[in-house]
Amino acid sequence: MAKTKGLTSQQEDFSAWYNEIVYKADLADLSPVRGSMVIKPYGYALWEHIQRSLDDMFKATGHDNLYFPMLIPISFFEREAEHVEGFSPELAVVTHAGGKELEEPLAIRPTSETIIGEMYSKWVQSYRDLPLLYNQWCNVMRWEMRTRPFLRTTEFLWQEGHTAHATAEEAMAETTQMVNVYADFAENFAAIPVIKGEKTEGERFAGALVTYTIEAMMRDSKALQSGTSHYMGTNFSKAFDISFNDVNNEQAYAFTTSWGLSTRMIGAIIMAHGDDKGLIMPPKIAPHQVVIVPIYRKDDQLAKDQVMAAVDELAGQLRDQAVRVKVDSRGGMSPGWKFNEWEQKGVPLRLELGPKDLEAGEVVIANRLKENKETVKLAEASSVVVSALKQFHDDLYERARVFRDERSFVVDDYESFKEKVAQGWVHINHCGKPACEEAIQEETKATPRCIPFVGPETDGPCVRCAEASAYPRKVIFAKAY
C-alpha cells in the first residue's frame, strides 16, 4: 500500500521524485511517441495561467500576437551559418505528403526565426514600417537525444517573440526589456527568484550576438534556464534581406530580437517549489487557489444539505473576490484521501467544512506551505483567504530565495570552486574562453550559467587558468538541466 501511494523523497532520488510527481499530480502522461507527452488538464490549466499572465505583459509592452505556419522549407535553415549548425541535428523533416515525395523537404519548426525573417523581409520597406513587435504562441519540435517531461520534450509549447528595429540601440533595449518581463513573471507570478544575466559566448543562442537569460535554482541546487531573450544584430536580416530605406534614403538592415519562454516553466515550478508531499503551486497561477472539502456522513442527509449549502455560499463569496475555488464534492472517498490528493497537487489553501464547524460557525483553513491548520469564523473566511493567498506567494518566494542564497558562493581559488560547485552556484572570475569552460565542465559537470547583471565584481584573473578575466562581473557556474 505504502509503495503505491508514496512518493520517492527528493533527497533519496530527486530525478525519480520529479518523474513520479509529474504523473501522480496528473500534470501529464506519456504519449506513444518517444519523448513526447500529453499535457493533462491540471498541467494545461497551469500553462493557461502562465500564458494569460505573460500575454498581458507582452501586450502592455506594445506587442501583438500573430501566427506563422509550422512547416518551413529546409533550405531556410542554411541561410544563417550558426543557426544551421545549431539546429540541423535536431530537425524533424517532412519528406512525403499527399502520397508523394516532396520536391523540397519541409522542416517542422524548431523555432521560427527563419520563416519569420522571410516574411519580415516582405513587410519592411521603410523605416516607417519599423519596429515590428510580434509574438506567437505555438508548438515547436526539437529531436533531442534525451527527453524529460516538461524540461525537454520533442514537441513543446512556448511563445516566441520576434521584433525588428531600425537601430541597434532600440533592438538592445527590446532585448533587455523582455528579459526583465520574464524575470518579473518568474518572481511575481511563479514565485521563483531568478538571476538575470548574459550568456557567455559558448552558451549563446545559435545566431545571436547577445543572449540574456533568467536562471532559477531547483531544490536539488541545480540551475534551470527558464527564459531567454536574444539580440541578433543584423545576422538574420542579412540572411533574409530584412532591409529598408532609412530617413536619409539609404539602404539599411533591420536589427532583430527574439525571446521565448516554454512549458519548461512548468518544470521550474515543480522543481523550485515542490517537496516530499508533492507540488506546491504558486497562488497567482495555480489552477485552483483554494479547494474546499465538505465533510459529512452519507446517511445524514440533513447535515449533508446544510454543509453543502454553507460550502456553496463560501465558494460564492470567494469567487466574488476573484479567488479560483474548487469544491471537491466527490462521493465515495474519505476526507483524508482528498486531503492527501490536493496536497500532492499543491493547492495552496484547503478549507475543511463539516457539521462541527458549521455548528461553531467556523471553517478550517489548511496551508500547504506552513503545513498547519487554523480555524476562522465563516463570516471572515473570504477576507482571510484573500490575504492568506497574498502571504502565501510572498512566503513561497522567500523560501526559494533563502534556499538559493544559502547555496550560492563566491570563491577565489579553483579547489574551493570544485568543492562549492557540488553544493550549488558559484561566482568566479572567468576568462570566458570556450576551452576553459569545457575543461571546467569536464572536471565538475558545471557550466557557466550567466554573467549576472547585478553581482560581485571581477577582482582578478580566471580562477581556473589564471588568464585575464573577460567580464566586469564574476560568472556564475552551476550544474544545470
Next chain:
RNA sequence: CGGGGCGUAGCGCAGUCUGGUAGCGCACCUGCUUUGGGAGCAGGGGGUCGUUGGUUCGAAUCCAGCCGCCCCGACCA
C-alpha cells in the same frame, strides 16, 4: 550515440533460474457497514504474458532475431 534496466490486467509488480491450469497489491464494478488525515468486509469483471520464428507432447518460462520504452551520461529551452 555510449552504458544500464525493463516489456505479464488500467497502474505497480511476482512467476522465468528448475517448461506442466495466469498470480499478487492498488484501481475498477455490486452490496452492506463507513466517512474530521490515503476505510472495512463479502462477491465480481478484466490477460492473444512486446513481436516473429525455432526447440518440445506441452513455452510467460529454453534458443535466435526484431521492436519498443525507461533510467544514467554526452547534446539542448
